[in-house]
Amino acid sequence: MNRYDSKSSVIWFLVASAIIVWSSTTLKFGTFRHPGPAFLPTLCGVIILGLATIVFFQSKRKKKEISGERLLEKRSLFNILPTIGILIIYAFILERFGFILTTLVVMFFIFKQIARGTWFGSILESSIVTGACYLIFGYMLKISLPKGWFGI
Amino acid sequence: MASENEGRTLDVLQNVLFGFHVALQPGNLLLAFIGCVIGTLIGVLPGIGAPAAIALLLPSSFHMSSVGAIIMLAGIYYGAMYGGSTTSILVNIPGEVASVVTCIDGYQMARQGRAGPALAVCAIGSFIAGTLSVAGLMLISPLLAKFALSFGAPEYTSLMITGFVVLTFLASSSMPKALIMAAFGIFISTVGLDNISGDVRFAGSMVELWDGVGLVPIVMGMFGISEVLLNLEEMGHKSVEILRDKIKHIFPTKEDWKKFVPSSLRGTILGFFLGVIPGGGAALASFTSYAIEKKISKNPEKFGTGMIEGVASPESANNAATGGAFVPLLTLGIPSNIVTALLLGAFMIHGISPGPLMLRDHSDLFWGLIASMYMGNVMLLVLNLPLVGIWVQLLRTPYRILFPLILLFCLIGVYSINSSVIEIYIMIIFGIIGYLTRKTEYDAAPLVLAVVLGPIFENALRQSLMMSSGDISIFFSRPISCGFMLTAIFLLFIPLFLKRKLPKTKDEI
Numbered sequence: 001m002n003r004y005d006s007k008s009s010v011i012w013f014l015v016a017s018a019i020i021v022w023s024s025t026t027l028k029f030g031t032f033r034h035p036g037p038a039f040l041p042t043l044c045g046v047i048i049l050g051l052a053t054i055v056f057f058q059s060k061r062k063k064k065e066i067s068g069e070r071l072l073e074k075r076s077l078f079n080i081l082p083t084i085g086i087l088i089i090y091a092f093i094l095e096r097f098g099f100i101l102t103t104l105v106v107m108f109f110i111f112k113q114i115a116r117g118t119w120f121g122s123i124l125e126s127s128i129v130t131g132a133c134y135l136i137f138g139y140m141l142k143i144s145l146p147k148g149w150f151g152i
Numbered sequence: 153m154a155s156e157n158e159g160r161t162l163d164v165l166q167n168v169l170f171g172f173h174v175a176l177q178p179g180n181l182l183l184a185f186i187g188c189v190i191g192t193l194i195g196v197l198p199g200i201g202a203p204a205a206i207a208l209l210l211p212s213s214f215h216m217s218s219v220g221a222i223i224m225l226a227g228i229y230y231g232a233m234y235g236g237s238t239t240s241i242l243v244n245i246p247g248e249v250a251s252v253v254t255c256i257d258g259y260q261m262a263r264q265g266r267a268g269p270a271l272a273v274c275a276i277g278s279f280i281a282g283t284l285s286v287a288g289l290m291l292i293s294p295l296l297a298k299f300a301l302s303f304g305a306p307e308y309t310s311l312m313i314t315g316f317v318v319l320t321f322l323a324s325s326s327m328p329k330a331l332i333m334a335a336f337g338i339f340i341s342t343v344g345l346d347n348i349s350g351d352v353r354f355a356g357s358m359v360e361l362w363d364g365v366g367l368v369p370i371v372m373g374m375f376g377i378s379e380v381l382l383n384l385e386e387m388g389h390k391s392v393e394i395l396r397d398k399i400k401h402i403f404p405t406k407e408d409w410k411k412f413v414p415s416s417l418r419g420t421i422l423g424f425f426l427g428v429i430p431g432g433g434a435a436l437a438s439f440t441s442y443a444i445e446k447k448i449s450k451n452p453e454k455f456g457t458g459m460i461e462g463v464a465s466p467e468s469a470n471n472a473a474t475g476g477a478f479v480p481l482l483t484l485g486i487p488s489n490i491v492t493a494l495l496l497g498a499f500m501i502h503g504i505s506p507g508p509l510m511l512r513d514h515s516d517l518f519w520g521l522i523a524s525m526y527m528g529n530v531m532l533l534v535l536n537l538p539l540v541g542i543w544v545q546l547l548r549t550p551y552r553i554l555f556p557l558i559l560l561f562c563l564i565g566v567y568s569i570n571s572s573v574i575e576i577y578i579m580i581i582f583g584i585i586g587y588l589t590r591k592t593e594y595d596a597a598p599l600v601l602a603v604v605l606g607p608i609f610e611n612a613l614r615q616s617l618m619m620s621s622g623d624i625s626i627f628f629s630r631p632i633s634c635g636f637m638l639t640a641i642f643l644l645f646i647p648l649f650l651k652r653k654l655p656k657t658k659d660e661i
Binding site (some may be wrong): 005 | 209215326328329331335336339342346348349351353354370375380381382385397456552553555556557559560561563564565568571573576577579583584587591592593610613614617618621622623624
């Protein structure tokens, strides 16, 4: 059993409760004869609730058999959090600044800060990657990529 | 009776010829080749698997013909199985989960200077298995399609319940944890417009979610982004050691042939049938075939020291399973694993519903796909044996170059589906969920499969209950449905009686 089983089961309790409350307050459950739109979501909530209970009691019973790595160790935070952050920024600015500019800036940040490249190397790598992706996806595969405020 | 059999054989032959006519058209041939190359590439490179690659290319398949698109995506699937073995043998890192067991004896063979024969056995074994499994698919599918015509809503409901249970039974985490993921996946599939009542569920005013949460952002998040996040933790702390010796003597000796051909055939038969089972698949096939091969061997103690049978059997099994996995997809419209779930999505994008009537309504696609798989197996043999040096060079690509590319491909792939940044946010959320669930040992596969099967399952369940006026015994009163339900119940309760399940890691085999 994983060291976080009891904690994760509590999170699943909350998720299941939210599903049940959300379903029952916004949708009709119906009957078994005529199941409504809330029928399956509520059923899923109840099943998750039951299974989370099993995981919780299993974790209490098998305390000695702990396995699994620790979540978010200090060393990993330096790589993971900036990566998630930069992905969110990418989504936020993509349609405003357009594909080329956004990709160039974000790729430069990733190559320089997260992949720890040199200034020159990072500029070169991000330019090549952006250009190649524009050529493959925008030109060859004809995927519509956003142009943004500056029209590029 | 004899003339009936003759007639059936002629029908099959005629259909196969028709399939080759479709597959040999230059455009389709080129797409099969592109699929095989991409498949081998992603199989070789650790960090991006077949599901993420197919999800990435799904949007670009909008512009292709339906036959061409499916041929290319299928090529990626079986190509990845081929490519995955290269990293297992040369680096001791499996490119695909299905190649995990190949590391055990494959890497040992490489260390003894027999990397060439090991790679050759993989390629030849995979070719034998791929070809035979396509033959099996060709023979079984029409029969199963006929049988599936008698399926109603209760049979589909119970078949899907069995699929979920099989998948969670085989999950590497505990069964309750895998079932939680499946139930959560079904819940996610209910987001959006309800087909029956027309109500909007859990989407509020977000119009982008009215069609439901897309499969591609979920797959990209759970398999692409989360994989990158996990690898970033190790970046700078783990180095990959690649065999520097020149690979010589590619072809196996006479003694090797004698040993590996029977193993390969056993792996093929086992792999094909395990691939057919909903929830089964390539990984299960390779693990099981290795365990069986070790059990029936005269020298089981030598497994793990570079036995050629330990490479041939699992590699054949995982390739045969890819062929087998197409059987439930093409005949019942039910995917048995994540990759076939994505292929189901590709079928739907092109307005095709796989199922018992597919053989009649889209025979060009059905037989064209089968014939292209024959062609693809030949292409892969050519790609994998003489060009092994190129694939080894690719393995030397540093991860600091690779991961920004994977991230960018995921971002572009997800955005291009609907030209919507909401899809990117969904991918990021599922990336974080995927990272946390993998750290806490919850399997991602049941969630993704449940998201795909959820809408079909909900319709079938609600229709069954309406048919029976709310009586759940309908699932037990019809023979086929009852058979599926009893299997599911048996598998649900068997862990209570068995302390240990199938081997989970290579150390346990």
